[in-house]
Amino acid sequence: MQIASPRDDEQELVALDGRVGGGHVLRSALCLAAVTGRGFALERFRQDCKMPGLLRSHLAVVRAMAEVCQAEVTGAALNCTSLQFKPGRLVAGEYAFAVGAAGSAIVLLQTVATALLHADGVSTVTVRGGTHVSSAPPFAFVQQSWLPALRKMGAKIDVTLEQWGFFPAGGGQVRATVHPSPLQPIALDKRGALLGIKVVAASSLLNAKVARRELRTLTTGLKELQVQGIELPVVTQEAMAVRDSPGPGNICWLE
Numbered sequence: 001m002q003i004a005s006p007r008d009d010e011q012e013l014v015a016l017d018g019r020v021g022g023g024h025v026l027r028s029a030l031c032l033a034a035v036t037g038r039g040f041a042l043e044r045f046r047q048d049c050k051m052p053g054l055l056r057s058h059l060a061v062v063r064a065m066a067e068v069c070q071a072e073v074t075g076a077a078l079n080c081t082s083l084q085f086k087p088g089r090l091v092a093g094e095y096a097f098a099v100g101a102a103g104s105a106i107v108l109l110q111t112v113a114t115a116l117l118h119a120d121g122v123s124t125v126t127v128r129g130g131t132h133v134s135s136a137p138p139f140a141f142v143q144q145s146w147l148p149a150l151r152k153m154g155a156k157i158d159v160t161l162e163q164w165g166f167f168p169a170g171g172g173q174v175r176a177t178v179h180p181s182p183l184q185p186i187a188l189d190k191r192g193a194l195l196g197i198k199v200v201a202a203s204s205l206l207n208a209k210v211a212r213r214e215l216r217t218l219t220t221g222l223k224e225l226q227v228q229g230i231e232l233p234v235v236t237q238e239a240m241a242v243r244d245s246p247g248p249g250n251i252c253w254l255e
Contacts (some may be wrong), residue, residue: 007202013039013084014175018045023058027111030061030085034069034115039086046081053079057103060129064112065098068119071254092121092180099129102170104136109159109174110146116178117155123178131165131172132202132251138201139164139254153183164242166249197222197235204245211239214252 008154016029018246022044029040047053059076062083070088095112099105105127116123132138137146150157156179165172199218201211215237218227222235 009242013086013140014040015175016040017040018042018081018083019047022046022049023061023107026083029105030065031111031115033071033085033087034090035118037069037087042083044081044206045083046093051079053081054083055079055219056100057107060097060099060103061108061111064108064127065094065115067097068093068095068112068115068123068184077185090115090119092116092123092178094121094124096126097128099127099170102130102133102165103173104133105129105131106137106139106142107174109176110137110142112159112206113159113176113178114150115215117157117181117183119178119180121180125176125178127175128171128173129165130167130170131161131163131174132249133165133167133170138251138253140255144235144255149186149188150183152186155181155183157181164202164204164245164249166245166247169245169247169249171246194233196233197237199238199239199252200238200255201250201252202240202242203248203249203250204242206250208239208241210250211241211252214250215239218252218254 019208045054059078062073062076069090075083076245077161096109100106107125109125109127112125142159147159157176159174159176162173162175175216199215201214203211219235222232226232
């Protein structure tokens, strides 16, 4: 973590209530602070949760963002419920971060890469951790939803999945190349036509029967919707055998 003195024109810190929103609010605040130059004071972070305060995955994002914008940070400790983040200058460069175990590499990459769109040069960001874990978007979401939306806004960014990482072993790796890009607003107020449905099951170091059973279960569930009068297009299936993951794991999703 790089430590820098607060800006001479530092404004009053934005006060945030951390009891609502959890990690999503924290990551959004970190990104906005880096881009705008205005810091925040987060209080009562996850105070009412079974495991209150900052977890290791939250700390990884805080430390990564502190590095890319040379921030002064107070309270970045495990289980801490208060955090102050005072950003310095957002700096383009080559960055490498590790979330640890199977913490989500995806959400860390999203936070850092979005901020670096506003830096003054090209950056590369490599993150190791979990790429396909529960309670976090899988890489397919990045590839098919997040990136296309950013590119419509004018972002010049490419993301590559270099190695899969499942819970609990983790060990996955994603890499992004980020070019400074002025972003334009877009309107996503209408749902497009439903052109097709694809059921995907991916597994590593598991019997192929697991993926086939998942595909069968999901497809059966979709057919039941049709019985209820909901019109659905043709459903296709894909079973993927992942060969570059450090440990066993499994994920299924609908496209």
